[in-house]
Amino acid sequence: MGAAAFAPSALGEEVPKAIDTLPPDAPQRRLSLVADEIEVPLLGADKPPTSRFCAYNGKPFLTLRAPQGTRLMVEFENKLPDPTTVHWHGIRGPYIFDGVAPITQPIVPAGGRFFYNVPLPDPGFYFFHPHCDETGQVGRGLVGLLFVENPREAQVRFDVEHIIAVKDWRLDDAGRWLKMFTDEGASTAGTFGTVRAVNGSPVAPRAEAPAYGDVRVRTIIADATRVIDFGCDTDDAAVIAVDGQAIKPFLLSEAPDDIWRMGPAMRLDVHVRMPGPGQEVRIYDYRTAEPYLLTTLVAVDKGRKKTPFKPKALPTPTELPLPDIAKATHLDFLVQTAAGATAIAPALPPDDPLAKALIDSLCVGDKTFWALNRNSWGAGTDLRLPPPLNVLKDGESYILTITNVSKHVHPMHLHGHVFKVLSSSKKKKLPQFLADTVLVEPNESVDIAFKATSGNWVFHCHILEHMDSGLMGWFRVA
Template identity: 45%
Template sequence: MPHRLAALLSRRALLRAGGAAVAATALGGTGVAAPAAGALKPGLGGPAPITSTGDLVEVELVAKQRLQRILPEPAEPSPLITYADSFPGPIIRMRKGQRLRATLVNGLDEHTSIHWHGIRLPNLEDGVPYLTQPPTKPGERHVYEFTPPDAGSFFFHPHCNTVELLGRGLAGVLIVEEPDAPKFDADIVCLVKDWILDKSGSFGTFITDRGAARAGTFGSVSTVNGAIDPVIEVPTNGDIRARFYNVDSTRVVDLRVEGAEAWIVAVDGNPLPPRPLDGWPMGPAMRIDVLFRAPAKAGQTLRLTNVYSAEPRPLATFRAVGPALPNKRFKPRALPASAIPEPDLKDAPVIPMAFSATAVAQSFEPAILAGLPYADSLCLSAKTFWAINQQSWPEGGHEHLPPPLVTLEKGRSYIFELANLTPHLHPIHIHGYTFKVLSSDGRKVVPHHADTVLLEPKERLRVAIKADNPGDWMFHCHIIEHQDTGMMGYIRVA
């Protein structure tokens, strides 16, 4: 496929990540929240998101190392890798129907790409080196251009050396706004992420054999929007839409807004009939949109807490600021439905997808991994511990592109039976598709649309798609160490 180089574009101010001010705690660091247009008074507003009033939204994303303080002094600022001047950033806000033109500028000393997670986009824009595009080499530019077909809360990240690049902060937010959504008093973005840092602020080891072969290597510093226990300001007595993102490489979170009635209204950006926020574990790459009422008096607070741990772990504080908005009854309002193709379950073949450990762990010399026709040592791990349908990524001695896990006929519907044969959790992601979660043999499942689903140990879970988007699409666990050590493949729709 031809390599497309970007035309020179004017540089945008990339630290325009949008919204309600986030007060850094005494521990240091900053956070970012993004408001709905016109929702907050100027005194509460922060930097505006990247957006456009026209039909085209243009952004330049410069991937490079930038210093940013995560730990308080005397630790040094940490050498993050980001697309904007700080993490999180940028936050791109579009209206449904607008077209995105994003230019990746590679300021790294290794090749990279951008995968647009959760978006039903053309295969050539999916951002997987060697599979859907040539890698973007150091100093090069690559233009991605597409019109997102669905509203929702999406994000983007690299798809080679992901364990280190995402571990160091290389991710951004893409929000596609519904044209007829209910109005809220604030629309904020909260990215939950751990960092593998030592006391000096330096990064530790992102991948270990022990972590890769088990539940993953966990970070030691928990943050929201890059800040340790930040205070996020919200309008007093306002109705808040919070877009919660789990952008960690390993950790599962189950969030609560303590002190408020909170309702989930979207999963992975896809509308869900409002249901109480009382247990929706989010694996890496999963998102939920939550509605809650801010405290009725200025200065009062709510706590954002992760209860998916031995003891609840506080993550952030929401603090009411400004004059109280008019009192009204809090009623969660449903978001408008997305036009996702509905699979025909009556005639859909069932395709088994078994996620397991490899029969024999493999190890490859770095020289074998270099100069391959479909990948290289940056995109491949030297060891494999995991498999899908007994096939590790890659297979066959790393010498050829592995065959697809399955080839689907364009236009037909299919049911994937995801079988977790391991004692560990696996968030399973399919590129290019929004699937319908149907049922589980081990728990009650709320039918919903998603692009990533958390597969519990020993569980069999069914999801369905209508194969209407042709191309080769990655299919993998989003615990990045599992992905990088074999639990990845691709499906072909032809």
């Protein structure tokens, strides 16, 4: 990988190099992306519609597909009444197009435009969303799905692909939006939606598939708060990818507690073998007191015969820069509550382009409730950019031990990298896997490892109110 010849951001000449992850002659696909407000019947066709729903290109859960190795040349226009940005979640690309104001770009004001150069070096299931007023804009629907297709997967055939997007809505009975950020929610487990929904609807979808056929179920938690325990009422179900990254298949029944726990931003691919004609497979969230139905798969007779279930393995990724565990530097991070806005890490040098950068007040919450190693992101009236958590070296390997000393769960996301989840102090049956977001439960320590890539990269909780109230920091890799 070489340094890309990209223009510096409006904040000044960046210290780290912007690393491109595709060759200059990679095939390009131009995309016009518009964020706007539309009207959607979220409570059902017979109920009042909801206005001010935020969507890309006028479509709830806009879904894009592109071949691996493609470069998306994205002309973004903000038609929202408020500032926004676009973050390409899980994508390894140049940090100056990562969508995080103020460390990678300025905000895109209402009526403004921004150009994003988005290389797609890795196959998998990704998504894109704002990284300014994320609680409010994602809360009102501003999420798009991105599938990067691996040509090597053509040999791994499924009869049906079924997408489950878990996203609740905070609405009153008239379909009007309720407040997304609350002090009570931000300081605890998050502010939950009043209407549970799958793929935008309060009615769980039903999908047909051939009896004894193979279904690829692709699930994303697009919600700002919701944590689920993904499970099926069949033993013929196996995890084949986490956060879009292929994993050696294992049965869901072999996972901790026979389920896969997922938090905001996490994705999961599961291979389900269908039963006989007329029978059904039900997919649930088992985290609630009564299992919540996410989807029903209905077996339709296509003249097939029953065969033994053998989970399909996706091609092993070969493009990822994997860490050297034996030579990795160890870093420890405590996820904790905060007494107030604090920053104890060494300050940036006064002449650093980001030393005096301010966070736009519309991009964060009003209060500070959370911290990483006693460092909190700017919030309320304290809108200065905090110093980096650490300065890392490009190409070096690191192991992060993330210890949650709070009473609430935290899905921790590292921008610009795919990391390896090595171990958990609680989940002894947890296999090692690749991911970009990992769930850390109360009184749990999780070890992750990655090879650092040049850039300014944020590290934060993806319960969006937690992020907006302090639980975010950043690494400088140079």
